[in-house]
Amino acid sequence: MKINFLTLFPNYFDSFKNESIIGKAIEKGLIEINIVDIRDFSQNKHKKVDDQIYGGGKGMLLQIEPIDLALQTVSGKKIIVSPQGKVFNQKLARELSKEKEITLIAGRYEGFDERIIDYLIDEEISIGDYVLTGGELPAMVIADAIIRLVDGVIKEESHTNESFENNLLDYPQYTRPREYKGMKVPEVLFSGHHKNIENWKKEKQIEKTLKNRPDIIERIKDAK
Incomplete structure (x- = not known):
């Protein structure tokens, strides 16, 4: 290009x-x-x-x-x-x-x-x-x-699930340490239960979008 x-x-x-x-x-x-x-x-x-x-x-x-x-x-x-x-x-x-x-x-x-x-x-x-x-x-x-x-x-996987690709903001992400000054990484991410982790990610995407960009949710509703 x-x-x-x-x-x-x-x-x-x-x-x-x-x-x-x-x-x-x-x-x-x-x-x-x-x-x-x-x-x-x-x-x-x-x-x-x-x-x-x-x-x-x-x-x-x-x-x-x-x-x-x-x-x-x-x-x-x-x-x-x-x-x-x-x-x-x-x-x-x-x-x-x-x-x-x-x-x-x-x-x-x-x-x-x-x-x-x-x-x-x-x-x-x-x-x-x-x-x-x-x-x-x-x-x-x-x-x-x-x-x-x-x-x-x-790499394609680096942008296929990020913010705006599915009309929602990205979900929260974490790395080491698991706990810092009392701030803990959500336990679900260590569960090894892929379905529960995917559901958690989707819920957090919706929560973050509603909090930071409610206009995106309104546009989705209007398009339906």
């Missing part, structure tokens, strides 16, 4: 490419990361890529021309990362992990000329209902969630 990042700040992605699981996936040839500097496509002698907003408004907008020219150098699904997009989730991560190539466009300033969204891209995605200084961090979050689902990057 190939992931292109369109950005004004290419250095943001240095550690992302080189560290941990993603760095190993690149070394194995499972993932290709391509960083595209939007300023390289500016037709302005000062490499300017933003301008004032028509009709008035604070701040500056990214212009359509350098984005258009940059997008002509890549293929596959083209995605703008923006607070106005549909909210990213595990289902969407899994869908995108099946693509051969995607491009994530990181915004800055007050955002994008709307014609970029209307005519040049396939999707607009947000990682949540808040605003950051730029789209680089959200783009990396989205890419990380996608990459770990690509075949061969991590």
Whole structure:
């Protein structure tokens, strides 16, 4: 799989490419990361890529021309990362992990000329209902969630039963020591009774989801 990042700040992605699981996936040839500097496509002698907003408004907008020219150098699904997009989730991560190539466009300033969204891209995605200084961090979050689902990057059993895969949060997990300062690991996990352990896990998934994300339960009810 190939992931292109369109950005004004290419250095943001240095550690992302080189560290941990993603760095190993690149070394194995499972993932290709391509960083595209939007300023390289500016037709302005000062490499300017933003301008004032028509009709008035604070701040500056990214212009359509350098984005258009940059997008002509890549293929596959083209995605703008923006607070106005549909909210990213595990289902969407899994869908995108099946693509051969995607491009994530990181915004800055007050955002994008709307014609970029209307005519040049396939999707607009947000990682949540808040605003950051730029789209680089959200783009990396989205890419990380996608990459770990690509075949061969991590063992399949590492993500088949985790949070959101079955519309519930993950169940509690424990390791040594069995007891610490009076805090004990649940006895059922030492019972050796696989059915009881599976039932306990399911109950705890529901409990945690009701406590931390009741909206997920409501969505499941509405879908029925």
